[in-house]
Amino acid sequence: MxxxxxxxxxxxxxxxxxxxxxxxxxxxxxxxxxxxxxxNEHCCYKTSKKWLKKLPTDNEIVIQGPGENAGVIDLKDNDGIAFKIESHNHPSYIEPFNGSATGVGGILRDIFTMGARPIATLDSIRFGLIETEKTKYLLNGVVHGIGHYGNCIGIPNIGGECEFESTYDFNNLVNAMAVGHVQKDKIFxxxxxxxxxxxxxxxxxxxxxxxxxxxxxxxxxxxxxxxxxxxxxxxxxxxxxxxxxxxxxxxxxxxxxxxxxxxxxxxxxxxxxxxxxxxxxxxxxxxxxxxxxxxxxxxxxxxxxxxxxxxxxxxxxxxxxxxxxxxxxxxxxxxxxxxxxxxxxxxxxxxxxxxxxxxxxxxxxxPEYDREFYIPRKRKNKDFDFSKIKLEDMIINLLTNLNYLDKSWVFDQYDSTVMGDTIREPGQSSGIVKIHGTQKVIGASTDCNPLYIRINPYEGMKYTVAESYRNLIACNINPLAITNNLNFASPLDPNIMGELVLSIHGLKTAAVKFNTPIVSGNVSLYNQTNEIPIKPTPVIGMVGSNMDLNKINTNKFCEIGNKILILGKQLTKNCSPYLLQDQKIAFNICEFNDLEVLDLDFEKKIANCVLELSDLKCIMSCNDISRGGIFSALLKMQYKNMGFRVKVPDPIDLFCEYSAGYVIEIRSKDFEEVTSFLTKKGAEYLEIGEIIKEGIEINSKKFDYFDIMNKYRNDFEKIIS
Amino acid sequence: MSFKSAVITFPGSNCDRDALCYLKDLTKGEVHNIWHEETSLPKVDLVILPGGFSFGDYLRSGAMASKSKIIDEVVKHANDNRYLLGICNGFQILTEIGLLEGALIRNKKLKFLGKNCFIKKKFKNNFNLSIKDNQILQIPIAHNEGNFYCDIETLNLLKNNEQIAFEYCKGEFSNTEENINGSIEAIAGITNKKKNVLGMMPHPERAYSDFHQSQDGRLIIESLIS
The missing domain is CATH 3.90.650.10 (PurM-like C-terminal domain)
Structure with a gap:
């Protein structure tokens, strides 16, 4: 031959x-x-197998771990949940509409092959900079394709993420996730x-x-x-x-x-x-x-x-x-x-x-390869100059960045309410659907922080898992298990291989700590074109549940006059990567300081506080704090013309990232109960302000509510067209 | 006397289960699910043609389903002066059968729209009796071809005969346009002349349970039962 x-x-x-x-x-x-x-890599995982074996894949609720068409977990009684995420990256770049549509089709088949009826889909899509016509074409095609397939077959799309960053210019990512309900005695x-x-x-x-x-x-x-x-x-x-x-x-x-x-x-x-x-x-x-x-x-x-x-x-x-x-x-x-x-x-x-x-x-x-890999060099820490940055500019920087704007333009092209069991609609911290004919709900979220992972693959991956975890916790959903989609550039480059190996280690550490085993997944390598590698993008799909649909939290403000509390620990401004990048303080990846070590026990402690307070019905609304800090979290929570008045020592604090960060809304009458509960648990909190009508006020400075909200809600469509 | 109803399932229907639950939960009466190839229909008070993509929307939305075997029976049911409700794809099928006037063309922005919309009743009929004038209902839509169109003569007929059941409007805090998909005169639903057949694009069967974002969809069944 x-x-x-x-x-x-x-x-x-x-x-x-x-x-x-x-x-x-x-x-x-x-x-x-x-x-x-x-x-080939896609079918036999020859590069990743050695490392994937290290992941925790089993615990008391796992019915089926990796190796079948989808993983299945136990949801008590005769209910099982089958779920998996899969990539269709390359096809979606070559032919965005059919590439993404068949990505959804493929993952749905993986679910019903197990005997499960699909009840929800989510996705994680990433594109290059919107300034190029090509990105606009890809975005339109991919969103149309995902919508076309899922809408027609009639499975609600309940959430996901959509980000823009230059390393995806020639390698957009399309990861589709599906969740199905199966009777435990009828799994195939x-x-x-x-x-x-x-x-x-x-x-x-x-x-x-x-x-x-x-x-x-x-x-x-x-x-x-x-x-x-x-x-x-x-x-x-x-x-x-x-x-x-x-x-x-x-x-x-x-x-x-x-x-x-x-x-x-x-x-x-x-x-x-x-x-x-x-x-x-x-x-x-x-x-x-x-x-x-x-x-x-x-x-x-x-x-x-x-x-x-x-x-x-x-x-x-x-x-x-x-x-x-x-x-x-x-x-x-x-x-x-x-x-x-x-x-x-x-x-x-x-x-x-x-x-x-x-x-x-x-x-x-x-074949199974043990490819050479390098561990990234330790970063030197330095202080950045924040003296020139003004509050107004920080707000404008967020409102002119697609990654922070309301993405209804995307979600509105998906049917999110078909099957009649959808509780939350897309755009909230996690998508939630009811198990048909029961009071049980399933929540799911897809996340990745590629910038964090490039800075420090091990810690960055812990932050990514923690973000998914927080997304579920914020809704009072108990995190249960994970599916992952490891999108990387060429593993033949030992630096890339190092990111792959270390992020799998980070995933392992976090998954063990949170008791959320990895039950299914997919690996997509060689995501690079013309020698430009994508940022490491190991996407997490996390699934959780609550046995009582009446106990779940909304992410949207409930009532004027309610107090706003912050839980968790702020990352210092010198170590808040998205703050530095998106406020245009650091430009080159080598400039960033190392990530602060994420304390997973602290994550769990605060999460348990949120879950307990939610069960006590003390939390009126809750959102996690991620990219864009408290300010971005508050924007996402606004509802029915309710805004916020807050006071903080330094306005930059509002834009810093967090570990175990949550914004919670509580009624004044519950203030004593909530704060003494938190004090008893040793969880620090910060009371920063209250919900007001049609206003945004920061340290007594008033901003035009409708101007900001109009930009937040409508500018995505303007920028991409 | 209990209220009896039926839902027709075509290949590609995907809101048939939702419609069945909607009827079971709200009418508390007998509910039948009828496969499109059947040639008889039980005697019921209401038939729903559900949403979805019957026959994959091949040719035109609703066109293939309008030629299904069961349709003769559905027409007879309507001619018998009993209630027939087409939701979304069901509305499209009703216009293809010719039981309702006009056609549903692509949304103004040429994109699928899956979101909450707001409607209010225009002219009174048995489907909207329990709804107050100027009451704004919040009900989800999910369609690509929901932009109602007809010629001016037909429009005048629809108005003169008071056949317009629902029109889109703006919600109190909504960010959406008044006429969400570009329908002529913001029409969201119409009836036949006798007002026993209603076609509407919004999905009331997705807005009735306590856990749904709105329960306004109940009002349609409540109107029919009252």
Missing amino acids: NEELILQHGLTLDEFQVIRKYLNRDLSIEELGIFSAMW YSKPKSIGGLIVYIGSKTGKDGIHGASMASDVFSEEDEDEKRPSVQVGDPFMEKLLMEGCLELMSSGLIESMQDMGAAGITSSSVEMASKGNVGVHINLDKVPLRQPLSAYEILLSESQERMLAVIDKKNNHKVREILQKWQIDYEVIGEITDTKRVVFESNNKKVVDLPVEIIVDDA
Whole structure:
């Protein structure tokens, strides 16, 4: 086999030699395709596996950790929650509408493959600077794509994040998360149960779209690639997915399915190999039986990433019943193979075995690398000059920065209330939906602080996990578990690899402390174009619950005259990275001081205070303090023309970041109770002011409420159009 | 005598479950779910054509669903002077069947709109009896094609016959425009001439439970039952 062909398939010559030696024969082109699909970063985590193994993945509520289509946690009674986040970064840069739409489609399939009905989606999207036309095009396309798919299939989009920063100019990030509800006794796994079970193909016909998508997702980009790679982007059809979802859920609840696997990245190859590997069995599939949209070669069928397709195993006796249900939903269905006891993956086409490989070599012998990594140098601390900065300018700096403005323009393109169980709408600190037919609610949040992580990957990651944690706590949601999406540049650069390794360590430390295991996740590497690496962006999706929907907090002001209290500890202004960056005090990444060490015990202590006060009904509204400090948190809380009057020693304090930071609104009559509670718990608090009508007042200086609120609410749309 | 109702499900409907819950919780009566391929409809007081993307909005929103087998029965039900309510995609289907005038075209800004909107009643009918004049209701919308359009003659007919049930308006503290999607005369919902068929873009079935942001959607069912 010639070297060029091997390299084109994304395998190194060393990797090829391993295969060649094991098989002791030449490979067919189809077999080469299979290794290309299964041994790339996207499918086998060859760079990250060593480090991911260190993450905590289990505790008393974990039903299913990483390794299945989605993680599942226990929500008492017979309720389980399945959730996962996944990236569709590269496709969304090449073709933003279809790239992001199929990202949503893929993650939803991961959820309903487990037998769970999706009940919410969230996303985390990042773009370059809005000044370029390209970013506007990407933003429009991505938001349209996410909305198009989720709205049509009818799953509420309950939140997420949207940020702009220059390192994403040529590498926008699209991470989509989905949450589903499953009955604990009806969870489906990809492991087949019996030898002789029929392998059935369910869903859309197979076409040429997405061939080599998974290996594309594991590649570094250059700008010229963009047009060339466009045919590798899949095209989604949310209507077909809706039918597929209803059809599959009906099959599962009727007990007609043994196991199921979504045909996602690397299509039929990956799903069938996974099935064989999980069950420690073999598969024999006849590719001539695969429903096709157009004439395709065996090689193309194996690698197609056409959307809205499932592979399932059923008992022979159920064949007729399965066909009947799927006919009702107008879904293609074909028996294409059988589970065997050979522990081999066999594909035949035109009466010829085109692939005949032991499962072992594809899965167990997949490469695993221990790449070189550097630990960032210790930073020297210095004092910045804040003498020239004025309060008015600080406010203007926030109100002219897209990252601080109200993002209704984005959320309004998503249906957030379909299914009738949405409690909070997007734009609040976490999205909340009710478990249908119960009083239980699920809250979820997606977060990342790339700037923090670039400064100090270990501490920065702790802050990122803590931010998700605070987002849930602020709503009186108990954080339960995590899904993560590690977006990084090329791991072949030891500096980038160092960020990956250290941030995983930070994730581990925080997850252990908060008892929030990582139950599912995804890794997206090589996010760099023209040698410009993205900032390290390991996104966290955290899920939590409250058993009583009446106990959750709002993030919005409730009543004029109520007092505003601050909990937590302010980071010093010299160590508040977003303050320094967004107030234009520090420009270059090397200028920043090191992060203050985040005290996770302190985070937990303050969080418990917020939860307890919430249960005592002492908290009228609450928001966490993150980028933009107290001021930004207060802006987000304004509601029905209610503003705030505050007094602080130094106005810059209002813009500093926090550890364990929360703004809470309390009634005057509860002031004694709340403050003595906090004092008893040893939690310091700061009373900074009160809620007033139609005003913003800082240290007796009055600002035009409507001017600020108009900018905050409406300027996002002005800037991006 | 208990109030009986039914919800039709088309492939791609995604508010059928919401509509069923809405009816069960508020009417306390019998509620049927009818698959689009069925050819008979139980005798009920109210039929809802729910929101969603029936048949993936292929061709035109509502166009394919208007040719479904069950539609003959739905038309008979309406001709029998019983209540028929089309919500969102259901409204689009009603205009495609021809039970309601006009058409729903793309929103003025050519973007999907999923947010709270505010409406008030225009002319009285049995669907809005319990709503006071000038009472502002907060109800979510979620549509891409909700911009009501008709020619001037039709508009005059709708006015003269008092067929306009709801119009969009501004909420007390809302930041949204008065006419949220650009509909002609801010029309949010219309009835047929006999006023037993209502089509509306806002989703009352997402605004009735205690945990919803608003409970104003109850008023429509309360009006019908009273």
